[in-house]
Amino acid sequence: MTVTENVKKILIVCWALVVWQLTTTPAQAQLQIEIISGSASALPIAIVPFQWEEPGPAPITGVAEIVSNDLYRSGLFKPLDEQDIIERPADEASIRYGTWRLLKVDYLVIGKVRKPSDGMGHELVYQLFDVHTQEKLLSQITTVGEGDLRFGAHRVADAIYEALTGIPGAFSTRIAYVTSTGLDKDQRFELVVADADGFGPQSVVGSPEPLLSPAWSPDGRKLAYVSFEKGNSAIYMQEVATGARELISSNKGINGAPAFSPDGRKLALTLSRSGNPEIYVRELATGKETQLTNHWAIDTEPAWSPDGRTLYFTSDRGGKPQIYSVPVGGGNPERVTLSGDYNARASVAPDGKRIAVAQGRGNEYRIAVWDMETQRFTILTPGKLDESPSFAPNGSMVLYATREGMRGVLSAVSADGNVRTRLILSEGDVREPAWSPLIR
């Protein structure tokens, strides 16, 4: 073997590594779920693996496994491990309740997956039973399209969650977030949309310049976000399904923090064209803008109350950032958060009674929830650099950005703070999560 051949071989190895690095794109990387801490008071439930009645092989990840993971992540349920499910009834007549009482479960779910009569998609047929009273609490058929079996499983989890808690489930929703990979000239930003459990990530838009502040339209079809692709911040609105997008705002100064009104007709935003950041409300149909704040301080991060009448926002008019409220029709801002050095980036719970914020104390930032009735904070996360809280559309969990070493990752915490789960992208930095509305 000659020296030249060796050099050639080395070059091939180099080239192969470069190609490998180029093809490992962030949108293809999978998010992993890890339960950090659990709850002792969770309801014991068994989800029996669904009987596969379709032609062709069953998928590797079964419906029951997806349903179990969803319920577990909520913090309210303790699903039985699949290996402990010793009987696998697929219909009501073959249930032996004694077995399930011995396994100390309170609730039982059985089901099957079959082809609908038109031969397209999947039909998930399932029932929920109370093991102690032997009462049938739920009996449903959920039909989904071809390739939407995971979505179907999330719908099943939603129905079980609602039947047992009285609150609609939010497992069939989606999340948006921003990833950053590479450094300096190779840095690249992507706005990504994935299922609420992190599966199926799809890139919505990519840019070598920063992307931030994604916000969902109330119908879940559009995202508004901030992009620096023109050299300064600008707000775009984009349809998730088609990619069609529209430039909403590119004034001189900051164009930031877009937030759709609950009726989807207006967009609250931050503009600094007057010289410093102020809150505006823009009517999407006409483009008419109304200025809601007028103060030399930084006023930003508007968030709508569920009734669409009030905007909560961050302002340092009192010296440090705190949450204030202002009537959308105009009026004087009032301070909302009354304790803590630094409270910013409000996310309003769907009941309108609680506000999640990033709370700073010294160099530590945690997610905290301000209860507007008791006027007290509950700290939900351990820090140290937690930010961007986003309530689940049913109020059960808060999604947020945190740090692990030098890397940004997403975590979700149950609204009572008892259960935390971590969603890890296999490379790069993940930040700016936004939980979609309920999609019916």
Place this chain on the structure above:
Amino acid sequence: MNTALRLIMAVLIAMAIAACQPKPKPAPEAPVEETTTTPVVTEAAPDPRDYTDARNFDNPESLLSKRVIYFDFDKSAVRPEYRGIVSAHAAYMAAHSSARVTLEGHADERGTREYNLGLGERRGNSVMGLASAQGGRANQLTVVSYGEERPTCRVSDEDCWSMNRRVEIVYTSR
């Protein structure tokens, strides 16, 4: 292939893989010792205090070669030790009406991203105010805030944060 040759091949491949990796970045310089270029020796060196002379942009002896202003946490006031740098650039702009400058405002990672956009802008405005008062014209100066989105240093400690709280004076035209 005998064992020795295989061993040599393995070492060569390992070296090749190492050669493909990006080189580690040099440790960031401390803010006050910041210099952006290496000395260029010319026959007639310009007077470093002549801030109208464009050659001083590359002269480490001159304040014109310094183009980054650093800030205290959650503050936007230009510290006394940086006022001379702003004055030098204001003098250049006053002498060269075609000069155009973008003041890029930045914040450290602590706190929320949109609030930090506001903070970066406030820092940019603070430098712009000082430069305007000393001869820079309004049409020569633009402020763009990147908030915490473009850090120069990525470790979560005060040394690194102090490097990131900055305004960069970027000439788009000299």
